[in-house]
Amino acid sequence: MSTGTESMPEDATDRVDELADLLGSRALTREDHVNAPGFVVNPGDVQDVLFDLREKAGYDHCSCVTAQQYEDRFETIYHLKKYADPTDEVSIVVPTPLDEPVSQSAEPVYRTADWHEREAYDLVGIEYEDHPDLRRILLPETWQGHPLSASYDQEKPQVVTLSEHANPLEPDHEDPESDTMFLNVGPHHPATHGVLHVKTVLDGETIAHIEPDIGYLHRCEEQMCQQGTYRHQIMPYPDRWDYVSSGLLNEWAYARAIEDLAEIEVPEYAQIIRTLGSELCRIASHMLALGTFALDVYGEFTATFMYTFRDRELVQDILEDLTGQRMMFNYFRVGGVAWDLPEPREEFFEQTRDFLDELPAKVAEYNDLITTNEIFQTRCIDTGVLEPDVAKDYGCTGPVARGSGVDYDLRRDDPYGYYENLEWDVVTRDGCDNYARVLCRMEEVEESAKIVEQCLDVLEGWPEDDREVQANVPRTLKPDADAEVYRAVEAAKGELGIYIRSDGTDKPGRFKIRSPCFSNLQALEEMSQGEYIPDLIASLGSLDIVLGEVDR
């Protein structure tokens, strides 16, 4: 189970030793994952160990929970990080026997583990003791078996008829004793940004309780990736996770994980193109977030929505020229990108620069239209409040965390690509409210524009005979058996992480996606408790979730 040991720098070795001391006899064995040291602990020690790691060693970010089945055991992996330094990682591996896959829940230590463990239970079949609400999360309640477990019959179709499904209108939602009203917001509702179902309990116009019900857009993305070969068959899928124009950012998540796992060195020129494309995607994605948020706060006739789409269209055109596609780019390759910049290059540079030149005026227009509007401010300031500690507890990342003053951006804190060589700032806001999150995104658009501009400068001056867009990657990639890696990039919505376990073949043994929207959405309940319905809608909009990524 442990391979991929590389010679670690000395301070890293010290750190691991310190952790080993902290865990003492609770750490049964050590594992070495490509990204982090791993400690194997007993299912009964989980809370104890995680609590110590959070309180004494400062691992305050439970980034992801991966569950998988081996031939002889189930395994849960808690990927822990620090918000202050995401390169300081540790994996806690919890094996459970096949006949009794029961493990302690991490939910009392990290709130975010709630949904992650429900997903692990749903898809793999591990049960978590002490979990507040261990139900299926992605699949319907009526589903038989756990699709990613070994005993599951993949060939057998399961048709769940409408009448067998839980009926959201069932009379048991009516409580004659109470003054509250149960209301289904979604799955078909103008403001849910996709098929999200929020079970809402209202006290007048005030939110008494909400519970997001997800899974309507579950498309077995993890399993589809497990059935594809590393080299070419997986890369098209990431475009379909966060499908609103952040495709390249998602592709990078997979590219980074597999390149680290297979030790592939990406040419610098390709990294610059990747950085350029990704930041364009971020601009497009944030424009859309801004526009749809305006829809939620202004109503469906707002001019802002059309303005943001008008400007996003320009980015889409540039991306289309670069990748040949408008949304489903499939442009990254393992070890580089598919092809060089479009010819004639000057035209591409000019088009992109034109867009960048006009951007400041447009941002100013948005500020005139939106952020300086007094009604907008009364609607957004101090609503949907997400305190920094709560944000961390829920594993929030991206503009949602940065809007709460959590200074966390993987582009800077865990550098990859070409970001290290460029001048730009991480935007944070202390407002913790809907307004702060919106401003955060608007300012990030400007920062992204800076990055794009610098990339263009570098690309323009790049020697013509050194334009290597792909590393030399073997036709068939077969990483060492049992090598494990968890790698994340800063996607439009936050930390998009990929866990891959190799089983020695050319397809992943386990492919796990850590979706930023999934974690961010969990915080919605905390944000909207006690506020009004319009605030719930605004908070949901300011979280900027894409259900394709939440449900995968």
Place this chain on the structure above:
Amino acid sequence: MSAVTPLQNGDTVLLPERIADLTGLGEFGVAGELLAAFLGAFVIANLMMAMTGVAGPWAKRKITAAFTDRIAVNHLGPAGIFIIVADAVRLLSKENIIPENADRPAYDLAPIVIAGSALLGFAVIPMGSGIHLADPEVGLVFVFAVAGIASIGLVMAGYASGNKYSMLGGLRAVAQNVAYEIPLVVTGMSVVLFAGSLQMGTIVEAQAQPLVDLGVVSIPSWYALVNPFAFVLFLIANFAEVGRNPFDMPEAPAELIAGYQTEYSSVYFVLVYLGEFLHIFLGGAIIATIFLGGPAGPGPAELGIVWFLLKIWAVFLLTQWLRSAIPRVRIDQLIEIGWKGLLVLSFANLALTAAIVGVIA
């Protein structure tokens, strides 16, 4: 600019009388007068509904498109104007889906109440060019009273649909209308202090007096110019009354799907929508009448109706502009603005106006 009104004192000829004279119906006594009145009402109702027909499927789309950088309908006829015909056919031929839990006949009556209450209001509005159905002494109060009936329609629609979103929308609509009707009426009363009458004809007439004479042009004493403060207050309260941004809470599609009209389809939907537009136009008509000199405008008195309709459309344009540019407030903020802001301001305005009028008189 010389403000001319066809309603000179003493020789006010109302539309039913004119019809009676023209057709000779007056000779048939009460029955003839009744028929003439009915004919007059028919003409005005149809004029207003035709305007709604233009506004709903076409003008609104074009206006919003202009604000939001789009083109909108442009395939059928010049500037897409014939979309009105296509939409009429489409809307009328749709299946009318009535929810299982609908509380009938309240569910069926609500659209009629909403549309009907607005139409009733036009009865006392002097539209110029002799188009004026009735001029009772309590004209202004009558307009407010019948427009207020719409609240019943809204709560009926919200309650009878058997849908929680409709219910919330209906409740919001009523809370909003109650909160804003009072400032609306109180501000309207400040105009009455100036004019000294509730009669629409007299109010329009009073505004024909020159406010400032600049030799070549004489600026009429439209109450919007005499008391801009009241005008602004009335405009704001009116937006809340007709449920448009920033006060479009009762529908708030992002929150409540479509509020009280969620469950209405086909002809009922058309009626509810028609009612909404009629209310916007009625709001515009009241504003035009009591603040903008009614049908007054340059040129011969026969052009009165043109000026009057222009003024109504100007108010309509303003509502669409606000829809494109202004966020909606939250329901609690709306109620707060209504009770703590507008109500106080409107009473202050009334007291101020009373003082001014008292001093001058």
